Amino acid sequence: MKHVLEGSHAVSEAVRLARTQVISAYPITPQTHIVEALSEYCAEGIMDAKFICVESEHSAMAACIGAASAGVRTFTASSSHGLALMHELLHWAAGARLPIVMAEVNRALGPGWNIWMDQSDSLSQRDTGWIQLYCEDGQEVLDTTLQAYRLAEAVNLPVMVVLDAFFLSHTYEPVDVPDQDTVDSFLPALSPHIQLDLNHPNAIGQMAPPAFYMEMRHSIQQAMQSVPEHFHQVEETFAKIFDRQYGPVSAYKCDDADLIFVMAGTAASTCRQAVDDLRAAGKKVGVLKLKMFRPFPCLYVRKYLETAQKVMVLDRNCSFGIGGIFAQELRSALYLNKRRPAIYSYISGMGGRDITVDHFMEMFDRTQTADYPEDESIWIALNNA
Amino acid sequence: MKSTDNASEKKCMNTNTAECSNVSHYPSTDYIMPGHVACPGCGAVIAMKFALQALGPKTILVIPACCWAVVAGVHPQTSLKVPVLHTAFETSGAAASGVRAALDIKGDTETTVVAWAGDGGTFDIGFQSLSGACERNENFLYVCYDNEAYMNTGVQRSSATPYGARTTTTPGDAWKNRRKKNIIEALAAHRIPYAATANIAYPDDMIRKFKKAKNIQGTRFIHAYASCPTGWRVPSDQTVSIARLAVQTNFFPLYEVEDGIRYTINTHGDRPVSDYLKVQGRFKHLAEKDIQCIQGMVDDDWQLLQRKTI
Ligand SMILES: Cc1ncc(C[n+]2csc(CCOP(=O)(O)OP(=O)(O)O)c2C)c(N)n1
Ligand SMILES: [Mg+2]
Numbered sequence: 001m002k003h004v005l006e007g008s009h010a011v012s013e014a015v016r017l018a019r020t021q022v023i024s025a026y027p028i029t030p031q032t033h034i035v036e037a038l039s040e041y042c043a044e045g046i047m048d049a050k051f052i053c054v055e056s057e058h059s060a061m062a063a064c065i066g067a068a069s070a071g072v073r074t075f076t077a078s079s080s081h082g083l084a085l086m087h088e089l090l091h092w093a094a095g096a097r098l099p100i101v102m103a104e105v106n107r108a109l110g111p112g113w114n115i116w117m118d119q120s121d122s123l124s125q126r127d128t129g130w131i132q133l134y135c136e137d138g139q140e141v142l143d144t145t146l147q148a149y150r151l152a153e154a155v156n157l158p159v160m161v162v163l164d165a166f167f168l169s170h171t172y173e174p175v176d177v178p179d180q181d182t183v184d185s186f187l188p189a190l191s192p193h194i195q196l197d198l199n200h201p202n203a204i205g206q207m208a209p210p211a212f213y214m215e216m217r218h219s220i221q222q223a224m225q226s227v228p229e230h231f232h233q234v235e236e237t238f239a240k241i242f243d244r245q246y247g248p249v250s251a252y253k254c255d256d257a258d259l260i261f262v263m264a265g266t267a268a269s270t271c272r273q274a275v276d277d278l279r280a281a282g283k284k285v286g287v288l289k290l291k292m293f294r295p296f297p298c299l300y301v302r303k304y305l306e307t308a309q310k311v312m313v314l315d316r317n318c319s320f321g322i323g324g325i326f327a328q329e330l331r332s333a334l335y336l337n338k339r340r341p342a343i344y345s346y347i348s349g350m351g352g353r354d355i356t357v358d359h360f361m362e363m364f365d366r367t368q369t370a371d372y373p374e375d376e377s378i379w380i381a382l383n384n385a
Numbered sequence: 386m387k388s389t390d391n392a393s394e395k396k397c398m399n400t401n402t403a404e405c406s407n408v409s410h411y412p413s414t415d416y417i418m419p420g421h422v423a424c425p426g427c428g429a430v431i432a433m434k435f436a437l438q439a440l441g442p443k444t445i446l447v448i449p450a451c452c453w454a455v456v457a458g459v460h461p462q463t464s465l466k467v468p469v470l471h472t473a474f475e476t477s478g479a480a481a482s483g484v485r486a487a488l489d490i491k492g493d494t495e496t497t498v499v500a501w502a503g504d505g506g507t508f509d510i511g512f513q514s515l516s517g518a519c520e521r522n523e524n525f526l527y528v529c530y531d532n533e534a535y536m537n538t539g540v541q542r543s544s545a546t547p548y549g550a551r552t553t554t555t556p557g558d559a560w561k562n563r564r565k566k567n568i569i570e571a572l573a574a575h576r577i578p579y580a581a582t583a584n585i586a587y588p589d590d591m592i593r594k595f596k597k598a599k600n601i602q603g604t605r606f607i608h609a610y611a612s613c614p615t616g617w618r619v620p621s622d623q624t625v626s627i628a629r630l631a632v633q634t635n636f637f638p639l640y641e642v643e644d645g646i647r648y649t650i651n652t653h654g655d656r657p658v659s660d661y662l663k664v665q666g667r668f669k670h671l672a673e674k675d676i677q678c679i680q681g682m683v684d685d686d687w688q689l690l691q692r693k694t695i
Contacts (some may be wrong), residue, residue, distance in 0.1 A: 021487065021490045021491075022483060022486045022487055022490060024479075024482075024483065024486075048490070049490065050486040050487075050489060050490050052482050052483065052486055052521070053521065054479055054482070054514075054517055055513060055514065055516070055517030055520070056513065056514070056517070058475070058476070058479070058514070059476065059478070059479030059482075059513070059514045059517055060479075062472065062473065062476035062479035062480045062483065062514065063479045063480065063482050063483035063486070064483060065472065065476075065480055065483060066447065066470060066472070066479070066480035066481060066482065066483025066484040066485075066486075066487070067483035067484065067486050067487040068483075068487075069470050069483075069484065069487075070445075070470075070483070070484045070487030070488055070491070071487065071491070072486075072487040072490055072491065074483075088473055089473060089476070092472070092473050196445050196468040196470055196484065197468060198442065198443060198445070198467070198468060198496060200468075201463070201465065201466050201467050201468045201469075202463065202468055202469075203457060203458055203460075203463040203465070203468070203469040203471065204468075204469070204470050204471060205470065205471035205472065206454070206457065206458060206459065206460050206463070206469065206471045207454060207455060207458075207459045207460060207471075208459070208460045209459055209460070212460050212461070
């Protein structure tokens, strides 16, 4: 049934429907509505779950690690400084191969304090071994959160469901909230691959000397490489039941496009408007929205981008000293391809700055008239530029 | 080491052994396997031996970075006969909360969850998550085995390192000139149902406390004195005798605190603190005036503790 929900509540509804058993979280704007709703569900018995009100995000992830190691379905949500504080344990959760699911609301890091949309927080956790799935609207948030559990439990890796601060977390939209039986038919109870077990005393996460450590890390990489295939299967199953499918990337008017925009998150909606306007003016332009960032969906981006002449990447983040992170990832994904479109890297919309159709028009104009990309990312809509 | 000290220690040790051998209530099962990699004379292994004997097989351990993270076994082996969750250094309180929550939601209220951390993982880096767990009164037993420094990483000072001790980060004349943090008082201030000190030289008392703690609901804390011959620069056969001197000199009194307010003192020491200090390499640089200063601190603490029992 359709409900008008904000993005945060699309998350909490999905976590409820997933029959999550242990939730542990620490408040940070703009994640709070997610955990407030879940606290209520636990308090009122709407969920048969334990909510652990820890004293920090670091402990939130530690508690999820403890609970997941004891074989139950877990959830946490965080953002920005909270996610940064968790960093050590993000490695631990992935290294321990625990299927923890987290909602991460994309927000800037201080100083100066800034609670608004920015991708620096989640992208800083790129190398921790977490699957990262970026969402564009409330429905996608709910669906992706449900899918995240199946995916995590299939490959034994944690999943981060990422949504834009405010533009998505606090925006109300009609969202189809499925009933419990339907969700149960999609998401069976967790059957953990490994757990603390009194009958078979085991050690989880113990010291791993050089003779073993590398193989453990190799197995994480193998699991990551299997994610696109697993995700495909999860989505097929999901589509049969719910009739919705997203893909690791989604292409809009890319087939015959000479120039293709690439980005993740809510900016894709604005960009489609810009593309429609440009198409109306006779320009062959498309948009490729990235949903999956880890693992990086190399085969998919090659498939959609290789026929284009130029690719315009919008990054709402900056890896200081090199530039936009999505652009870097795309460059490396395309480098080994025979056909390599030129990558034009643009940075904008950091710290909650609006991205408008005009900004996409500016990126298009600059890209169209340039002979080749500049070394550095170009910052769009800088006040002093 | 003075010969008189040695003689008196031997006497104590024998007395205690005689007492112990009479008692039939000693649990006989051992939950530590031979072949673990602890240093000879490791007090922390003795502490674990007694703890698990008292707690029994329905126990899940949560162990952060510390010497015990190594002693418990290196992949693919384990030296313990109970399940162990290894976790990051500062997370014991939170990770144990997670394990407890998971067991509860699965309907297992019987298994005892035990966080087993060193003094660094308890007094210092793990203090925040421990304090959080205590404030929530999480239902698990937290054990700090205290060897009074970061031993795993090579004997660096912690806030449990006593005044006067040399460590690798309080070397030479820069020996530690701050008091040891009083962890039991800090935890009593959280009003947890049970906090107690225990000592490997007093197995009767130690096993009794672990059994008692096992049957209490809420956060229970045991501060277990665990001598470290390697870090303290004492011969490995002195582990127990030094541990006993710590109690006999009131350097480490044995006591219990219920609900943060009801104090019971289990032992009364009557020996000078110099008996304890002079047998350890980590204190050997101390001048007589330094030892007197430490005696003053120990006396103050002892009087303060006694006042709390009234
Ligand atoms: C975040 C973090 N910082 C530092 C370390 C390095 N480290 C591992 S064990 C340890 C000392 C442990 O001391 P303690 O808790 O007293 O246990 P002990 O080794 O003495 O048994 C340190 C500093 C770590 N593992 N993690
Ligand atoms: Mg120590």
